[in-house]
Amino acid sequence: MEYHFADCTLDDARMTLTRGGTAVAVEPKVFDLIHLLVRHAGELVPRDRMVEEVWGGRIVSDSAMSACIASARKAVGDTGKAQAVIRTVARRGLMLVGDVSGQTAEQDLIPDPASNAAAQRIRYCRSEDGSAIAYAVSGAGRPVLRFGPPSLHDLELEWTYGLHRSWISSMALHTRYLRFDTVGSGQSERVLRDLDFDIEARDAAAVADAAGFERFAAVSFSGGCIPALAFAARYPERLERLAIVGGYIEGRSRRRADASPDALRAMIAEGWARPDSAFVSGFATAYFPEGPEEERREVQRMTQAASPPEMMLRARDAVNQATVAHLLEHVRCPVLILHARDDSVHPLSQAQTLAAGIAGAELVVLETANHVPLHGSPCWEGYNRTLAEFLAG
Incomplete structure (x- = not known):
C-alpha cells in the first residue's frame, strides 16, 4: 500500500519513504512510527499504542522515544516547532495532520518476494x-x-x-x-x-x-x-x-x-x-x-x-x-x-x-x-x- 501525505509517499510493501520524489533513509522504528501515524491520520495515537506497535511492548525510555519522534519529523520535512505534519498532543500522544490518500501499488497486485523488504x-x-x-x-x-x-x-x-x-x-x-x-x-x-x-x-x-x-x-x-x-x-x-x-x-x-x-x-x-x-x-x-x-x-x-x-x-x-x-x-x-x-x-x-x-x-x-x-x-x-x-x- 502507498500512502501519500504532504509531499511524502510511504510504501509499506517496499518499506520506503520518499519526500519530494527523493528517497529518505529511515531506520525501522522510525518507519514503523510514521506508518502507524499515517494509518491513523487525524486520530490521536497515544504513547501506549506507540510502545506496543513500534517497540513491541518493551520498556522504552523517554529519550529513546523522543529521538524516534524527532527522526520521524525530520524524515517527513517537519520540525518540533512547526509541527505541520506530526503534531504533539501534550501529555497524550501524537497525531498526523493533513490529508492522507492511499492506493494499492502495482507491485502489490503481483507479489514479488525479491522486492519485498520484509522478506x-x-x-x-x-x-x-x-x-x-x-x-x-x-x-x-x-x-x-x-x-x-x-x-x-x-x-x-x-x-x-x-x-x-x-x-x-x-x-x-x-x-x-x-x-x-x-x-x-x-x-x-x-x-x-x-x-x-x-x-x-x-x-x-x-x-x-x-x-x-x-x-x-x-x-x-x-x-x-x-x-x-x-x-x-x-x-x-x-x-x-x-x-x-x-x-x-x-x-x-x-x-x-x-x-x-x-x-x-x-x-x-x-x-x-x-x-x-x-x-x-x-x-x-x-x-x-x-x-x-x-x-x-x-x-x-x-x-x-x-x-x-x-x-x-x-x-x-x-x-x-x-x-x-x-x-x-x-x-x-x-x-x-x-x-x-x-x-x-x-x-x-x-x-x-x-x-x-x-x-x-x-x-x-x-x-x-x-x-x-x-x-x-x-x-x-x-x-x-x-x-x-x-x-x-
Whole structure:
C-alpha cells in the first residue's frame, strides 16, 4: 500500500519513504512510527499504542522515544516547532495532520518476494574447502560487497535488529548490497577452522561469483579490512573502489614488542558463552563508549550470538597477529578510509599509516570515540552520506 501525505509517499510493501520524489533513509522504528501515524491520520495515537506497535511492548525510555519522534519529523520535512505534519498532543500522544490518500501499488497486485523488504532471501555457495557460506543481496544499483569483522555477523540477526536493518535499508537505497557470514559464524556452516585471510579473500570471491558480481565496490568494517585488502591485492581487476571503516595496518600484538595482555581477549574467554555477561558488555563498551546504550546492546547481542567462543577466540588471535603492510603497494583502486578521532581500540595513527601506504588513498576523520559510528552519534549523517557517495561512485 502507498500512502501519500504532504509531499511524502510511504510504501509499506517496499518499506520506503520518499519526500519530494527523493528517497529518505529511515531506520525501522522510525518507519514503523510514521506508518502507524499515517494509518491513523487525524486520530490521536497515544504513547501506549506507540510502545506496543513500534517497540513491541518493551520498556522504552523517554529519550529513546523522543529521538524516534524527532527522526520521524525530520524524515517527513517537519520540525518540533512547526509541527505541520506530526503534531504533539501534550501529555497524550501524537497525531498526523493533513490529508492522507492511499492506493494499492502495482507491485502489490503481483507479489514479488525479491522486492519485498520484509522478506530476506539467504542463499549459499561453497568455500574451496567445501564449507557452506551464507549470503544475501539487498537493493538494486551499483554492486557493493561488505567485508565485516571476521566471525561477528549473522545475516538473520542483522535483518531482525533495528540498527543493522536500518543500515542495510540505507545502503539498499543506492546500491545492490551483498553481505555474507564468514565460515564458522552466523548463518554459514559452523565449522571450526583457523582464520587465514587469503582464504577469506577467496571465500569473498566465491560469494561474489555466486551473486553475479563481476566488478564492484567494497566496504570493510574494523578487522574486515584485512581480507578486503587481501582481496584488493589478489583481484585488482574486480574491485572498483574500497571504503575502509575503522581499519588498521597492524594487529594489536604487532604494534609493540612489549604489548600488555589483551584484556578484550580475556573478556571473550570469560564471558562469550554467557548471555548478558558483564565481560561481553565491557567488550562492547570498549568499542562503543559513546553509545547510544540501546544500540550498543544490540551490537552486543548480535556479535555474541554470531559465533561460538572457540571461533571468536581464533578470530581474535588472527587479527591481533595480522598485518596488511605488504599488501598496500598492490592496491590499485580508489580507497577511502574513515576513522574515529578518539578510537581507543585501533588508534587514528593506524588509519593514518594505512592511508599513507596506499597510493591516492583519502582519509576522513570522524568526530567520535566509537570505533564505528552508531545511529544517533553526532557524526552519523555526515559519515553515512560520505560513505554512500563514495561507494555509489
